[in-house]
């Protein structure tokens with residue numbers, strides 16, 4: 001089976017995606033989200049991601065990352081949608097880079113489940129990152145699984161976040 005590195009944004013979003021992808025690929029999770037603010041929120045989302053990967057019997061890589069990496073990456077681009085596009089780019093490029101350096105054939109992201117993200121842009125940015133690092137971006141519209149993700153999360157008693165992730169979104173910006 002081909003190997004896919006899955007960028008995981010949080011436990012709830014990954015909950016129905018991992019079993020779906022597990023039928024097609026040998027999947028490994030990758031938790032790289034320097035955008036998540038503050039640190040306690042980052043840790044809560046990481047804990048729920050760990051719970052889901054363990055439940056599905058796959059591993060999880062947590063590369064080194066600092067909250068400041070995100071602020072440095074976006075620079076003066078502090079408003080939507082441009083801030084979000086940079087946020088996707090930073091996370092997907094790092095995932096593609098790691099996947100390319102570690103023998104994966106594909107990479108993808110759990111962000112593709114969210115009806116609240118700029119879905120078409122995510123696809124475009126994933127494909128660009130794939131070209132840059134010489135690896136295939138696996139695209140699937142996971143949005144029909146969103147409702148199921150909330151149901152599984154309740155069953156597994158996962159932490160359900162109340163905002164997208166960054167400092168700005170915490171203030172509903």
Ligand code: SF4
Pocket residue numbers: 035083084085087088164165166167168169
């Ligand atoms: S609102 Fe969400 S996608 Fe946009 S920059 Fe913040 S964390 Fe990233």
